[in-house]
Amino acid sequence: MHSHSIEQWTHDLVFLGRQHSRNERRTWFVVALTAVMMVGEIAAGSLFGSMALLADGWHMATHAAALGIAGIAYLFARQHARNSRFTFGTGKFGDLAAFASAIILAMIAVQIAWESAARLVHPVPIAYAEAISVAVLGLVVNLISAWLLRDAHDDRHGHGDSHGHDHHDNNLRAAYVHVLADAATSVLAILALMIAMVSQWNWADPVIGIIGSLAIAGWAYGLIRDTGAVLLDASVDKNLEAVIRNRLETEGDRLTDLHLWQVGPGHRAAVIPVVSDKPLSPATYKRRLGDLRGLSHVTVEVVTCSDSVHAAQDPD
Numbered sequence: 001m002h003s004h005s006i007e008q009w010t011h012d013l014v015f016l017g018r019q020h021s022r023n024e025r026r027t028w029f030v031v032a033l034t035a036v037m038m039v040g041e042i043a044a045g046s047l048f049g050s051m052a053l054l055a056d057g058w059h060m061a062t063h064a065a066a067l068g069i070a071g072i073a074y075l076f077a078r079q080h081a082r083n084s085r086f087t088f089g090t091g092k093f094g095d096l097a098a099f100a101s102a103i104i105l106a107m108i109a110v111q112i113a114w115e116s117a118a119r120l121v122h123p124v125p126i127a128y129a130e131a132i133s134v135a136v137l138g139l140v141v142n143l144i145s146a147w148l149l150r151d152a153h154d155d156r157h158g159h160g161d162s163h164g165h166d167h168h169d170n171n172l173r174a175a176y177v178h179v180l181a182d183a184a185t186s187v188l189a190i191l192a193l194m195i196a197m198v199s200q201w202n203w204a205d206p207v208i209g210i211i212g213s214l215a216i217a218g219w220a221y222g223l224i225r226d227t228g229a230v231l232l233d234a235s236v237d238k239n240l241e242a243v244i245r246n247r248l249e250t251e252g253d254r255l256t257d258l259h260l261w262q263v264g265p266g267h268r269a270a271v272i273p274v275v276s277d278k279p280l281s282p283a284t285y286k287r288r289l290g291d292l293r294g295l296s297h298v299t300v301e302v303v304t305c306s307d308s309v310h311a312a313q314d315p316d
Helices: 020-048 051-079 093-121 128-148 170-199 204-231 238-248 282-288 305-313
Strands: 005-008 259-264 267-276 295-304
Touching: 020 051, 020 128, 020 170, 051 093, 051 170, 093 170, 093 204, 128 170, 170 204, 238 259, 238 267, 238 282, 259 295, 282 295
Parallel strands: 267 295
Antiparallel strands: 005 295, 259 267
């Protein structure tokens, strides 16, 4: 008969980022700033008959929607942080929002590329002074937004005896990438419009637009890859896995398996089966991992070596 001993630390399952409240406040401020700019551009474009203002206003509306998703994710995660329906808390809700935001960003990249290609084939007259002024105004708003959304988290992943283990908030990162993409689009637009205005190379504007769309697509891919890995519980921290094994595989003890995954920004959960000739209590093994900051939820299962051999021989 098997001798299994399972023990968990008793604590609430609030796996929000350390700066969740700060990030939420700043995200909503940027949403408001973007929305005001969007409404102003659409109103001015309609009033003065400016297609440049209208186009930029509706483009900004897409970014405002994506930023709104980020704000709602922070709000939902905070309000339901202690809801028992969520087995491992709501820390990953930001990654879900960031994944959706990355999809929107990829769609924006496709839209920019499509419009740029169409303008290469069918050039349209450009009101240079007006278009440049719109791009400069958009750039100022996006630079302010990018400054507000800068990620203050320490990106270094330490693994010594003190073991700092901080991770970026992907929800904040997605919002930051959106305003960064809009800022990059504004910079490239200003550059292209100035070149075209001076040299009369009307093709410069759509060509640089295509280059910008490729950069935005690259950012979107990086977000989709990283957030998708979190949502699928991929094990992405091999260094921490190695530290856990080094701490627990002593005096003949060994880990038969190790499951390590992210449950929120800066928070990891682990399920650790230990096989031992002289098994200790689960609490003893957990104490060896107690100083690993970021390892927030640990389950240890201890099996005696003789029992594990019998289990392999007896399929019943």
